[in-house]
Amino acid sequence: MNSFIFILGRLVEFYKSKYINALQSGLFEEKVVRARQILKDCTACPRRCHVNRLQDEIGECRTGYHPVISSFFPHFGEEAPLVGNHGSGTIFIAGCNLRCLFCQNYDTSHLLEGRTTEITQFSNMMLKLQKMGCHNINIVTPSHIVPQLIEALKYAAEDGLTIPLVYNSSGYDSLESLRLLDGLVDIYMPDFKFFHNKRAARYTAVPDYATIARKAIREMHRQVGDLVIKGGIARRGLLIRHLVMPGMLEDSKQIFEFIVKEISPDTYLNIMPQYRPTGEARFYKEISNALPYSDFRKALELAYTSGLQRLDKNF
Numbered sequence: 608m609n610s611f612i613f614i615l616g617r618l619v620e621f622y623k624s625k626y627i628n629a630l631q632s633g634l635f636e637e638k639v640v641r642a643r644q645i646l647k648d649c650t651a652c653p654r655r656c657h658v659n660r661l662q663d664e665i666g667e668c669r670t671g672y673h674p675v676i677s678s679f680f681p682h683f684g685e686e687a688p689l690v691g692n693h694g695s696g697t698i699f700i701a702g703c704n705l706r707c708l709f710c711q712n713y714d715t716s717h718l719l720e721g722r723t724t725e726i727t728q729f730s731n732m733m734l735k736l737q738k739m740g741c742h743n744i745n746i747v748t749p750s751h752i753v754p755q756l757i758e759a760l761k762y763a764a765e766d767g768l769t770i771p772l773v774y775n776s777s778g779y780d781s782l783e784s785l786r787l788l789d790g791l792v793d794i795y796m797p798d799f800k801f802f803h804n805k806r807a808a809r810y811t812a813v814p815d816y817a818t819i820a821r822k823a824i825r826e827m828h829r830q831v832g833d834l835v836i837k838g839g840i841a842r843r844g845l846l847i848r849h850l851v852m853p854g855m856l857e858d859s860k861q862i863f864e865f866i867v868k869e870i871s872p873d874t875y876l877n878i879m880p881q882y883r884p885t886g887e888a889r890f891y892k893e894i895s896n897a898l899p900y901s902d903f904r905k906a907l908e909l910a911y912t913s914g915l916q917r918l919d920k921n922f
């Protein structure tokens with residue numbers, strides 16, 4: 608009987624979203640204090656602008672204290688284990704610290720289309736999505752608003768939010784912010800775009816994407832482990848996305864090998880075929896056409912050959 612209660616307890620613990628523990632243990636309070644300190648001399652992301660965002664000073668992400676949110680809705684186009692029957696409760700944050708010139712959400716990421724939003728409105732969006740039946744709260748492009756996300760999550764948890772939190776980023780995340788998120792995020796879903804800084808620097812606004820993303824993804828995996836799916840729905844863990852780029856299969860190969868050796872061969876990976884030349888990509892000849900389907904097939908083969916078996920079948 609005692610062991611039955613023990614196992615039941617462990618199961619209940621497992622299914623509880625991580626931030627519920629933070630709420631019950633009082634951990635949120637110190638995280639919110641630290642988050643506000645970070646904003647005062649902003650080092651929320653690796654760009655380390657040192658502006659006072661509590662006073663609405665603007666750094667590279669061009670976002671002051673209040674996040675700009677472009678939309679929120681149950682999303683049925685995400686990976687199947689996030690979507691289930693009722694959708695992934697997606698909140699699109701405008702602005703970006705990485706700014707890929709080929710971004711497929713250019714209006715949102717580069718042009719900041721969206722509404723400046725109070726933190727309490729941000730938390731209310733989470734609660735509305737839960738009420739709609741969504742399986743999770745999926746924050747898209749959060750790297751530059753981690754402190755505000757922590758504050759909004761605290762209010763939402765106090766008001767009854769219980770579903771898993773998905774952190775859906777470019778991978779250009781600071782270790783300091785990720786450590787602040789430790790114990791709050793259930794599912795990390797980073798992109799892993801380029802394996803080499805030089806190539807990344809040509810197509811993004813930063814010189815060190817690959818170095819930062821490798822460290823960030825290691826830290827994410829340390830916190831949540833491999834993706835755990837129960838009843839078809841993702842509960843906890845790491846899900847990596849990789850967009851295959853024209854003429855860059857060598858980068859894809861090195862990314863897959865890195866994941867196997869340094870993260871885990873059981874990593875859940877979504878290899879995405881949908882590259883097309885949006886944003887400013889038409890000015891760069893080598894990426895000015897859509898990805899040939901043969902390149903995508905080749906990328907899948909490379910992933911299997913490197914030892915990855917948990918590939919998303921959304922293609």
Ligand code: SF4
Pocket residue numbers: 649650651652653654655656657658665666667668669670704750751752
């Ligand atoms: S979050 Fe924005 S202001 Fe802060 S360091 Fe990053 S780019 Fe700069």
